[in-house]
Amino acid sequence: MTEPLLSVQDLSVAFRQGERDTLAVDRISFDIRAGETVALVGESGSGKSVSALSILKLLPYPTAHHPSGRVLFKGKDLIAADENEMRKVRGDDIAMVFQEPMTSLNPLHTIERQVGEILKLHRGMSDRDARARTLELLDLVGIRDAESRLGAYPHQLSGGQRQRVMIAMALANEPDLFIADEPTTALDVTVQAQILKLLAELKSRLGMAMLFITHDLGIVRKVADRVCVMLQGKIVEQGTVEEVFGHPQHPYTQRLLAAEPKGRGNPVPTDAPVVVDAGPIKVWFPIKRGFFRKTVGHVKAVDGVSVRIRKGETVGVVGESGSGKTTLGLAILRLVASEGPVVFLGKRIDGLRANEIRPMRKNLQVVFQDPYGSLSPRMSVAEIVEEGLLVQDKGLSYGERRNVVARALHDVGLDPATMDRYPHEFSGGQRQRIAIARAMALEPEFIMLDEPTSALDMSVQAQIVELLRDLQKRRNLAYMFISHDLKVVRALANHVVVMQNGQIVEEGSAESIFAEPKTEYTRALFAAAFNLETVGAGAVRQ
């Protein structure tokens, strides 16, 4: 067996917090051979990103430190190396791509300057050579018409293109090891499929090794040769992809593999009363130009979309980001201004004033995507959940309100005894349960779920989907479920609406759509989501 390119031996990472040390990574060991792809899998907080960052020593030292371990790269210990040596390794021998392409690029510099900088720094290239090489690299990562893109600033590129630029920067010096830290998590499914395809191609063409960090097992199966499963800072299982996926040994791996959202939406009787009948809805944002701010055109966020939701039914709205899904939901909730009728429980609510709509809000609730952002960090759980009651049920006494809160927390599977704690004491999944409890406390008829699972870990997603389905069954709720994650939509929706550029491209019952998608766009979306493959490249916006 050949000498491994990178050998992580017994590595620990600890963070100093006041007097105490918190161990984030606990004595992990793994090897990466040249040309091999190793995936680090685990839930958020399991220490996978910290492990990757400590290879390049990018952690906030001296707050972070290594109680034990070595990182041998081509036989040299990187942990013992000083900052000067590390600077030569970073970006030259080992390159890294981060999760968030929106913030990883400097917004004030052009693409040419950012990519060229690395070439000039590590290779000492002249301006002209650097420009030629930059063009070559942009071509390599599949940016079309690279020449005209050289002068572009990051905000002029889409998320997928920015991630391609990041990859081009990482590849600039032909690194031996490429570390990708959740490179596709912030991207749409279709773009994710393209980026994965690109990475696979590049790897085989350039023969570099890759350390791939992700929480998505589907991606691991697609790209990795070997996989390390991390749990609470330890590697609990490692082996080839076939071994680990075929015969998972550790109970955690087994649970992770079984964690995909399962089941189908609750059946709805065809004569169920209609709760929401909206549309055709238009949300146009004017584009204003010139000194007098004359309206020269419109951004058509939602352009003539109709939705009808019955009692006990879930309507799934799917599409890429920017397709107008969320705006449609906010328009139905009357949280953004829109044109077109919105009928809720037989009453038109568009055109009502804020005061008139306030009593209706009791029946019209929403759960947002980010459980970290949607709960005020300054309020206890009880205060968060009872907030709506203070407006909608003014007659309730303090004790009664606390009982309603307790019941709501119990319904979402949380212990009511925790109601006086603060959100930061709960995990992501538990926070999302609190957000659901806040909506449930008012006993609404209709809940808009705006990507409620996409900020959560895979196994937690499945639990939340179960919970939502269970609540719907017991309370006969109507859901509008907005998501780009088609697996979750399949597990919950009765009726699916596929949106692109503010318009509906296809809609129908969940079974028929998932069984035989009719339009090219839907097919591309499904292929990307379920098989991580790109189909019909023309149909999907780059």
Added chain:
Amino acid sequence: MNENVPVVSPAASIPVAPPLPRQGFIRLSPLNRRRLENFKANRRGYWSFWIFLVLFTLSLFAEFIANDRPILASYKGELLYPAFVDYPEEKFGGFLAQTDYRDPVISQEIQENGWLLWAPIRFSYNTHNLDLPVPAPAPPTWMLTDEQCRPIAERTGGTGCSDIEWNWLGTDDQGRDVVARLIYGFRISVLFGLALASISSVIGVLAGAVQGYFGGWVDLLFQRFIEIWTAIPALYLLIIISSIITPSFFVLLGILLLFSWVSLVGVVRAEFLRARNFEYVRAARALGLSNATIMFKHLLPNAMVATLTFLPFILNGSITTLTSLDFLGFGLPPGSPSLGELLAQGKANLQAPWLGLTGFFVIALMLSLLIFVGEAVRDAFDPRKAFR
């Protein structure tokens, strides 16, 4: 934070709200508790805070420390409160409308028919010491020789400086005790600073909140107004006004307020602009909360962090403003105890260095203490400080 621990089966019995947790005198959220810890961790700021608090509290009771009237007196079996009640002098056999208790005749009269309880320093800020051994401004008594003190001491049957009334830090050019004027001056400076800082913060926060929350035209017009408003030279305006009327404490406060409220608007506005699109604010809107409730309950706490961080520095600025106006002679009416006026006297009387030095040290101490407190407050509210 194990995902599985508090999750209970929904099929269990009907849930009951837990009893309210025991609450202390003041219930602090964990966040505020951590901030308090951070504040205490800054030793310099923490000690400065207590020293300042003690000094300020003492100065609030200035009447009990430095006063030219006794705090309590008993005269012919009657209990009197001369510090708070004006008694005509005829009560004690004199002829003035207000009793001059420092008059040896009066004090002897009371002593013979009862007793007197004096404050530790028997001068108020406006008491002229008529028994100065040397011409005003007189140096601190401990700097004088017994030779100089003798003529005054002999009036009461003494021989040297230990037998006369002491001016610990000397007197100013009108023979008024510097310590007494310092205590009163400190109080008025801090009170003025506090009033100016807090009122202008309230106005600034409200204005910033409205601009940030509603945005659009409100924001645009308000911002342009503030730009024009801040272009007005406040100092010249003050000089013009004070040449027409004699500005009292409240007139001065009002005029300075006209211009100082803008200092916080920018910060609060930015904070509201940022926070109004937070998801929990959106969620609150979806729950049907009114704009005012959202602003107060959800957005204001965000903005308070920035505000509280700035507040000690604004307080300092306010104190300095008053001091500099007094120094220039456009501040409080003549005769008021004021640190700025003390500095001006020091400048005018270079032969009496105790005036300038005292003023300098007191102002430096006060401002430094407040800056240290401000630093500690800033540390306490710094979110990144948590993991150190």
